Amino acid sequence: MAKDKSPRRPRAETPKGFRDYFAADVTERKVMLDAIAEVYHRYGFDPLETSAVETVEALGKFLPDVDRPNDGVFGWQDEEGDWLALRYDLTAPLARVAAQFRNDLPSPYRRFAMGPVWRNEKPGPGRYRQFYQCDADTVGAPSVAADAEICAMLADALEAVGIPRGDYVVRVNNRKVLNGVMEVAGVLDPSDPSRFEEARGIVLRAIDKFDRLGEAGVRALIGAGRKDESGDFTKGAGLSEAQADTVMGFMSAKRATGAETCARLRDLAGGSAMGLEGVAELETIAALLAVQGYGPDRIEIDPAVVRGLGYYTGPVFEAELTFEILDEKGRKRSFGSVAGGGRYDDLVKRFTGQAVPATGVSIGVDRLLAALRAKGRTSGDVAGPVVVTVMDRDRMADYMAMANDLRAAGIRAEVYLGNPKQFGNQLKYADKRAAPLAVIQGGDEALRGVVQIKDLVLGAKIAAEASLEEWKSQPAQSEVARADLVAEVKRLLGAD
């Protein structure tokens, strides 16, 4: 037809790197986040929902040095020439809010936030451009009691969503101890913090990759450099053998108890004032947690935790799920990290010029959901509705009244609203909806004042297992008086 020469139709596609969440995904995430929010609220944390859009200036880190500051964020220029962008995490907006509303907010300010963030990165398998974060932070609390509280709350949150004690551990370390060790090793000069900065960055990233690279790999990176399997060479930090020994000693400083670990750290970092301060902080955290019943079975001191981010200034922590799953190649491995955080004392200062101590944690929402699925703690399926089928389209009012009666009794129910001509389509629909029951009433049944109730769960079982004769006898279908519809559906659903 000539009319088809109209402009081509738009593609119906989620943009590359983005995705849509359907029923079970949305429901499962909501149940999990509600449980976490309840824990955070009990700890005195208030919800905060900042605007999804920030000025690029406020976001920081991504200041426009080119025409368009699209390095990592999705940004655009508004009509007045200002650059705006979608937030890439929930910490930068918190720093902005803490500065903007500093006269109105309580201090310290405990807040939690849950919501999507956006990254303009190359999408890949399991790597999306929009994903959920769930953060809790305390702004304005200098004491490490705030860090201890975050760790305890994190442990409680994990248990609240269904990770049993023993299946997780929150590991705590302190950047100050690491810096002390670096000082002892001669790669940190307290009188000139910028000296050796590059080397320390390499050491930090190397330690963070211990799980993947192993001791030899980390040692290579700390020292002369590392050639990977492909032959590519990564520049090392250039530490001598003795220096590397000191650093590696730090990584393996974990002992049977927190007290022994702290004693070992004191040996290693004892030559540095900052290192000693860090050890003392770890001891305080452990003591505060112990008195509340959070022993090393739930929260332990582990010098191997460093966290990749550069902005941490004190305690850092990480929640690891310790149960094993099978990876894509069928090998057993520990599930791994689902949350991390630490103390960052300089983010608010960007805005106000005044240092504001802050500490917080971010839970990887998708990772934790995946863990719950792996543990069978959440099921992908959501209860489907009872489907009232339509035999006579003239009697739609009767069918809608049935669904209405069921709903009034608290039962999820709906009428089939497609073209009712092919009854088979209606049952296929009920199947797709994961409907437990279908209600059927033809003209004959209407005259007799009865309805048929088809048990679709039992029916599917019979269809899979029964002989043709058994199947034809329709044991999964029963007839009840219309007046008994609600009671019978309740009985069949086990909800009475």
Added chain:
Amino acid sequence: MAKDKSPRRPRAETPKGFRDYFAADVTERKVMLDAIAEVYHRYGFDPLETSAVETVEALGKFLPDVDRPNDGVFGWQDEEGDWLALRYDLTAPLARVAAQFRNDLPSPYRRFAMGPVWRNEKPGPGRYRQFYQCDADTVGAPSVAADAEICAMLADALEAVGIPRGDYVVRVNNRKVLNGVMEVAGVLDPSDPSRFEEARGIVLRAIDKFDRLGEAGVRALIGAGRKDESGDFTKGAGLSEAQADTVMGFMSAKRATGAETCARLRDLAGGSAMGLEGVAELETIAALLAVQGYGPDRIEIDPAVVRGLGYYTGPVFEAELTFEILDEKGRKRSFGSVAGGGRYDDLVKRFTGQAVPATGVSIGVDRLLAALRAKGRTSGDVAGPVVVTVMDRDRMADYMAMANDLRAAGIRAEVYLGNPKQFGNQLKYADKRAAPLAVIQGGDEALRGVVQIKDLVLGAKIAAEASLEEWKSQPAQSEVARADLVAEVKRLLGAD
């Protein structure tokens, strides 16, 4: 200091037209949306959360005809040259999803969606660039039973959030009837739908403004045009007196009962096949609703409802809150519309070329929240935590254990984590947190194994009303054994 010559600090500001939601805002909205979601779920609707970002092509309506398609949306170009944008409503993404996943989704597909949408419009008082919508739609159901269901569900949702029966009415009309009336009036030619299109658009918008302009204003717009108070002239549709009478007759066709209204509409639109079809649909809707108990006290036929949007093709509906509030000038007025929707049969067709019938409703989340506040159905304040104050910073572990004990009993509680030096600041903090109680334990109390509990609610009352002597006697403060802390706090909170 010389160091202050560093680049100027970023401004800590929410971007213009955007806002942040703090504790009570977030909590109230969540409670309301959870109640609505529960109703939608019971009707068999499934949640859907689409990506916030869409291709401009898929969004439609805002195709790039200039360098940058920023007309109404926030858009940017990705690295491959495609234009992306933030969604401006929840209907366009639904149409995209319905087309993209048509082979996987059940048909009909009932879905609800709640989330922010973004509009690149000039911000103004109460007019934001990011706001929440809450939609429910049925895609693939040609029958007006689907429209009736949406209306019933909307009524249930309003009652579920706390709008009592009698304080709202869902008003239903049908575009087909209006088109029939237009045909009778001679401004619609069924054999050439594009004829008189501009005039019909003016009529539609005029009718939609009836509340504001009154009959005379609407008549002027339908006829020769209208000069407003400022002297500005708006072009009219150019209808003759007789044509205008027909259209105005439609608007005032509402009678005491739905049946009488339909009879009147039949008189007015009887000369048009489409008009008669529309009246029959309204009768069907009314009948389907009546049998489920939704009488005209909750859902009524009202020909004055037209809805502004051009894309509706059949039934249209609107939920109005009928109770009175005082406007900014202190005058009484009815609260007005909080939700609207209708049947739109062409949105999915854009993608697939095949017509897919759809109908749905959108609730204005902020409007409905404002209504609940106006009715006192939701309070702005959220229960603050019990604040455990810090008298001796050496005994932080003791204070944290107290908060931990309270939380273990389900009580919201926190330790003051700011600088504890000035005790007055701690009580000011507790006040800002809306804390009902403060727990105090100095060294002396610790030795005696007791704590002080300060009733801050009672304290504030006494401070406002009592004499200095009464105030000094501290009737709002009591001492209990540390072991009885939890029980006593429970008692004071009335939570035992």
